[in-house]
Amino acid sequence: MFLGIPKRALIIVAILAGVGLIYVMGSDKQVSEGATGGSGGCRVTVTxxxxxxxxxxxxxxxxxxxxxxxxxxxxxxxxQNGFRKIAENKWAKTEYLQPVSGNC
Known part of the structure; x- marks a missing residue:
């Protein structure tokens, strides 16, 4: 026991925290597969x-x-970091963009 908390409970909390941290770090920076040249084959609507x-x-x-x-x-x-690349040096928050067509 550590501070009155059973060892098993501490291990479960530590594992859940680790999985959550890995999930958050992985979702901050991702590059979608299948990007093509030009506009990237993707069209979005602002919500x-x-x-x-x-x-x-x-x-x-x-x-x-x-x-x-x-x-x-x-x-x-x-x-990257919850932003979608619109053009060179132009990024917009993905949560406010709804894909219309293409591979967004």
Missing amino acids: ADVLNVRAAPDAGADIVGKFNQNAETDAQAEV
Whole structure:
């Protein structure tokens, strides 16, 4: 026992925390397979009222543009840190992009 907690419970909590950490780290940076040249063969619709387009896949990166709700744009299959690459140095949060066609 450690601090009154049974050893078995501590092991289970540690394993669950480890699996959760691996899941979170793995979902932050992923590149989708099958990316093609050009626009990446992907078209998306904006679901947010106003969506900021950033210079890098980071919430603190400079805003380089904006999309209004229901706007459609070409996108690439590349996703990093929860942002989808729209074009060179243009990234938008994936949770506000709905795939229309292609391999998003």
